[in-house]
Amino acid sequence: MTKIGILGYGNLGRGVECAVKAANDMELAAVFTRRDPSALQIQTEGVPVVRAAEAAEWKDKIDVMILCGGSATDLPVQTPEYAKYFNVVDSFDTHAKIPQHFAAVDAAAKANGTAAVISVGWDPGMFSLNRVYANAILPDGKDYTFWGRGVSQGHSDAIRRIKGVKNAKQYTIPVEAALEAVRSGSNPELMTRDKHERECFVVLEEGADAAYVENEIKTMPNYFDEYNTTVHFISEEELEKNHSGMAHGGFVIRSGRTGMKKEHSHIMEYSLKLDSNPEFTTSVLVAYARAVKRLAEEGVCGCKTVLDIAPAYMCEQSGEELRAHLL
Amino acid sequence: MTKIGILGYGNLGRGVECAVKAANDMELAAVFTRRDPSALQIQTEGVPVVRAAEAAEWKDKIDVMILCGGSATDLPVQTPEYAKYFNVVDSFDTHAKIPQHFAAVDAAAKANGTAAVISVGWDPGMFSLNRVYANAILPDGKDYTFWGRGVSQGHSDAIRRIKGVKNAKQYTIPVEAALEAVRSGSNPELMTRDKHERECFVVLEEGADAAYVENEIKTMPNYFDEYNTTVHFISEEELEKNHSGMAHGGFVIRSGRTGMKKEHSHIMEYSLKLDSNPEFTTSVLVAYARAVKRLAEEGVCGCKTVLDIAPAYMCEQSGEELRAHLL
Numbered sequence: 001m002t003k004i005g006i007l008g009y010g011n012l013g014r015g016v017e018c019a020v021k022a023a024n025d026m027e028l029a030a031v032f033t034r035r036d037p038s039a040l041q042i043q044t045e046g047v048p049v050v051r052a053a054e055a056a057e058w059k060d061k062i063d064v065m066i067l068c069g070g071s072a073t074d075l076p077v078q079t080p081e082y083a084k085y086f087n088v089v090d091s092f093d094t095h096a097k098i099p100q101h102f103a104a105v106d107a108a109a110k111a112n113g114t115a116a117v118i119s120v121g122w123d124p125g126m127f128s129l130n131r132v133y134a135n136a137i138l139p140d141g142k143d144y145t146f147w148g149r150g151v152s153q154g155h156s157d158a159i160r161r162i163k164g165v166k167n168a169k170q171y172t173i174p175v176e177a178a179l180e181a182v183r184s185g186s187n188p189e190l191m192t193r194d195k196h197e198r199e200c201f202v203v204l205e206e207g208a209d210a211a212y213v214e215n216e217i218k219t220m221p222n223y224f225d226e227y228n229t230t231v232h233f234i235s236e237e238e239l240e241k242n243h244s245g246m247a248h249g250g251f252v253i254r255s256g257r258t259g260m261k262k263e264h265s266h267i268m269e270y271s272l273k274l275d276s277n278p279e280f281t282t283s284v285l286v287a288y289a290r291a292v293k294r295l296a297e298e299g300v301c302g303c304k305t306v307l308d309i310a311p312a313y314m315c316e317q318s319g320e321e322l323r324a325h326l327l
Numbered sequence: 328m329t330k331i332g333i334l335g336y337g338n339l340g341r342g343v344e345c346a347v348k349a350a351n352d353m354e355l356a357a358v359f360t361r362r363d364p365s366a367l368q369i370q371t372e373g374v375p376v377v378r379a380a381e382a383a384e385w386k387d388k389i390d391v392m393i394l395c396g397g398s399a400t401d402l403p404v405q406t407p408e409y410a411k412y413f414n415v416v417d418s419f420d421t422h423a424k425i426p427q428h429f430a431a432v433d434a435a436a437k438a439n440g441t442a443a444v445i446s447v448g449w450d451p452g453m454f455s456l457n458r459v460y461a462n463a464i465l466p467d468g469k470d471y472t473f474w475g476r477g478v479s480q481g482h483s484d485a486i487r488r489i490k491g492v493k494n495a496k497q498y499t500i501p502v503e504a505a506l507e508a509v510r511s512g513s514n515p516e517l518m519t520r521d522k523h524e525r526e527c528f529v530v531l532e533e534g535a536d537a538a539y540v541e542n543e544i545k546t547m548p549n550y551f552d553e554y555n556t557t558v559h560f561i562s563e564e565e566l567e568k569n570h571s572g573m574a575h576g577g578f579v580i581r582s583g584r585t586g587m588k589k590e591h592s593h594i595m596e597y598s599l600k601l602d603s604n605p606e607f608t609t610s611v612l613v614a615y616a617r618a619v620k621r622l623a624e625e626g627v628c629g630c631k632t633v634l635d636i637a638p639a640y641m642c643e644q645s646g647e648e649l650r651a652h653l654l
Contacts (some may be wrong), residue, residue, distance in 0.1 A: 018587055022466055043587055098650050118653060125597075126460070126654045129638055133453070135615040135653065136641035137607075139349055183600070259609055260345055262369055263603035268453075273510070275591035280464075283585055287463040307639040307649050311456055313462035322634050323425050326462060327446060327455045 002293050003029040004286070005062040007052060007082065009040055009159060012068035012091065013245070015282030017043055021247045023286060025316050029062050059085045063296075064289040066090075069281075080108040083303075087296045089289050091121040091281055098124065098305075106303035115296040116303045120288045121281040122272055123147070127252045129306055130270040134254035138266060141256025144182045146174035146195060150248025150277060158223045159200055162216045164208030167236060169243040171199045174251065182253050185265035192226040200231045201243050249279040287314040330356040330388065331493040331613070331621050333528070334366055334379060334409065335395035338419065342609030343393050344370055346575075350613060352643050356389050364415040377417025390623075391616040393417075395609075403428060407435040410443045414572055414623045416616050418448040418608055425451065425632075433630035436522045442623040447615045449599055450474070454579045456633050457597040461581035465593060471502035471509045475521060477575025477604060485550045490501045491535030494563060496570040498526045502579065509580050512592035513528045525559045528570050575604040614641040 004020050006013045009031055020026045021044065030048045033040050050058070055065070065086035069075050075092045082088050084106055092101050098119055109116045123145070126146065131143055152172045159168035178195050180182040181188045188194075200217055204210060214231045217224055226233040252270045257263075288306065291313035294303065312322055333340045335562065336358055347353045357375045360367050364376040377385070382392070392413035396402050402419045404599045409415050410432055418429050425446055436443045446452065450472070458470055478601055479499045486495035505522050514574050515521075531537060541558045546550055578598045585591050601607040615633065618640035622631065639649055 015585075018585055022585070024466075034354075097654070098654055099647070102650055124654045126464075129460070130597075131653045132638045132649060133456070134644060136617075137453075137610045137642075137645075139351075143634070185600075202507070258342075258345055258349070258603060258606040260348070264606050266602060266607050267598075267600040269596075269598045269600075270457075271594075271596045273512075273594040273596075275593060276585060279585040279591050280593050283464045305650060305653060305654055308637050308646070310635050310637045311459045311463070312634040314465070315459060318464075319635070320426070322459060323429055323632060326458045327422070327425055327451045327632055327634060 001137045002026045002290060003061065003063045004289060005030050005032060005065040005086065006034045006053070006068055006069035007055065007065055007078065008035050008059045008074070008205065009035075009042065009049075010068060011278035012282055012285075014043070015082075015276070015279040016066050016068060016285060019281060019283045019286035022283075023290075023316070025290070030058060032058075032065075050136065055082065056085050062086055063293045064089060066282075066285050076104070079116065080104045081120060083108040083114050083220040084112045085114070087115045087292050088286050089117045089120055089292055091125075091285060092119045093121060093124055095124060102303050102305070110302045113301045115292050115300050116290045117292050117309065118303060119286050119305055121252065122274075125281075125284050125306055126272065127250065127270070129269075130252045131254070132307055133274075134252070134256075134268045136269065136274060138254055138256025138258070140258070140262065141254050141266075142187045144190070144195075144255070145250065146176050146179060146253075147172045148172040148248070149252040150250075150274075151246070155198065155200075155223055158220060158290070159202060159217055162213055164205050164213050165202055166208075167239055169239060170240060171201075173197050173199060177249065182255060183267055183269070185255050185267055187255050193228060198224060198227045199227040199232050200229065201229060201239055202215060203235055203236045203239050244274075246276055246277045247275050249273040290314055290316070329617060330390045331616060332357050332359060332382070332385060332389040332392040332413065333395055333612040334359045334382065334392055334405065335401070336360050336362075336369065336376075337395060338605035339395035339612075341370070342389065342603070342606040343395060343612060345606060346610045346613035349610075350617075350643070352617070353613070357385060359385075359392075365393045377579045383410065384410050388414055388500045390620045391416060392608075393612050393616055393626045397652040403431070406445060407431045408444065410435040410441050411439045412441070414619050416447055416612050416619055418452075418612060419446045420448060420451055422451060427634070429630050437629045438577045442619050442627050444615045444619050444632065444636065445590045445630060446632055447612050449601075449611065450577065452608075452611050452633055453599070454577065454597070457579045457595075458552025458581070459634055461579070461583070461595045465581055465585070465588065465595070467585070468581050468593075471517070471522075471580045471582070473506060473580075474577040475501050475523065475575070477577075477601075478570075478573070482525065482527075482550055485547060486529060486544055489540055491532050491540050492529055492537075493532045494566055496566060498528075500524050500526055506578060506580075509582060510594055510595055510596065512582050514582050520555060523554060525551060525554045525556045527556065528561050528566055529558060530563045530566050531560055572574055572602075573604045574602050576600045617641055617643070 155170035482497035
């Protein structure tokens with residue numbers, strides 16, 4: 001049995017707990033929290049909740065620590081720190097900062113003989129894998145990534161910072177016509193506006209100016225000004241009732257050409273339709289926890305990403321079973 | 328530059344030639360044939376065409392030999408044989424016989440210090456990868472693989488063996504309603520008949536009995552009797568004009584559930600729409616030739632499959648470039 005530790009018990013921590021329960025070869029060893037452990041009620045009976053500050057004492061009782069903090073401020077500090085004591089997996093998802101995060105985690109892991117996998121989930125993660133496989137196979141082609149339909153936390157937060165807004169949720173929606181154009185193999189040049197639209201559900205503070213808020217949203221640089229955006233004003237009750245789900249998904253498509261005269265077109269498409277973004281993300285984290293334990297057992301240390309790990313390492317089944325039944 | 332050899336110059340051999348030309352880091356060293364080399368005209372200038380019997384003399388002049396024979400009788404003999412001299416890649420696609428082919432190639436490669444990758448292409452190959460990733464991530468779920476629309480060589484051959492048939496092409500077609508049911512997350516139990524239908528284009532010998540041929544097709548055990556089958560009788564000219572393309576494709580879908588009460592459903596879908604089945608297959612072969620050369624340089628020997636190879640090994644780009652741009 002692989003002994004898993006969870007650091008941080010928010011949506012991701014709870015998702016890891018579920019996914020570990022669903023795996024036959026894993027058990028949850030402990031949940032680590034920066035909150036008061038006595039105030040935390042977890043869903044797995046008999047598993048201790050421990051102060052994060054005491055985690056190092058669990059060095060020999062945990063095979064893989066899954067880090068469930070956020071990418072903005074938690075993981076840049078936590079992943080290198082916990083890689084001193086544990087094999088670790090994280091879901092660091094700030095694409096532009098992956099190289100520096102990789103360097104920090106790699107240095108810590110190599111100095112301490114541990115193995116780490118960063119940026120695990122679906123994007124980065126499964127979407128990255130599909131971009132890389134498709135690029136390797138069809139070097140003459142074009143990549144398209146679409147996200148949604150799903151709530152973007154960053155865009156929802158941006159709306160909430162506008163004066164007069166009490167609460168808000170923002171959905172990122174892929175434009176169907178753009179998807180169809182890509183699938184046709186015509187390799188269209190798509191502007192930001194062509195690929196996604198944005199739909200906002202906003203609860204106003206009492207007496208707030210709806211026209212002002214709508215204009216602030218639609219003209220907000222980077223977040224909304226380059227998109228077709230729809231704004232709906234609704235009540236707090238309606239927001240709670242209809243917009244508290246965590247569904248998400250998206251599409252990775254590569255359209256490429258082969259042949260001596262580039263006369264043949266090929267479309268490779270990968271898509272996800274997820275009822276629960278955090279539970280799917282953590283299902284990926286747990287599969288890579290299995291991989292990182294195996295790498296560590298082989299003596300591998302340092303930082304890896306999903307691109308560096310053979311798929312068989314993620315599976316409970318042996319190589320023989322995989323070749324006989326899934327190949 | 329990776330020096331590639333091609334053994335066998337049919338559709339696959341010609342596809343490898345195209346894909347090697349499209350790769351910046353590869354060059355075609357020689358084409359090996361069992362035919363008379365002087366009778367063979369290849370498309371790359373200045374590359375020698377050599378008798379297959381003389382291949383062993385090229386041991387030090389080729390990094391990877393790509394075996395372009397058929398799975399029925401060529402590859403079971405050729406892959407273990409050529410693994411004695413070369414790092415090899417093949418597209419062995421008889422699923423049921425993969426374990427024994429693997430064992431034979433593994434023994435030959437280990438005895439001679441070479442590296443081999445078998446069963447590369449799209450199914451087995453990219454479809455297998457997607458089944459394995461999806462199973463590792465969603466252990467509680469169900470797999471669905473659909474093929475088509477595309478010509479099945481085996482089914483076309485079966486029709487041609489019927490008395491009175493001069494020529495024939497058979498298309499395997501996924502049933503749209505079944506695809507939609509799977510995508511809905513309802514995890515339907517699908518019979519053979521529900522998943523695919525078969526469409527046959529048949530040219531009769533002069534004076535042949537069309538009703539007899541149609542009945543022979545529709546009642547043929549294993550090949551057609553469990554499917555809804557449509558038969559069209561057409562002229563040789565029409566067959567040549569409209570049915571000589573090599574388009575193919577298909578879908579791999581896993582529908583799975585997560586959550587403490589299995590309350591969340593997720594759909595992972597991978598699909599290919601290919602203008603040229605052999606050119607896509609060989610694009611995959613060539614990407615894995617890059618991987619097998621790297622494995623060999625690391626001192627790996629023996630047989631591998633796509634499940635054992637990390638995606639980064641297939642890419643021209645370095646790890647740094649992949650992390651910065653595709654992760």
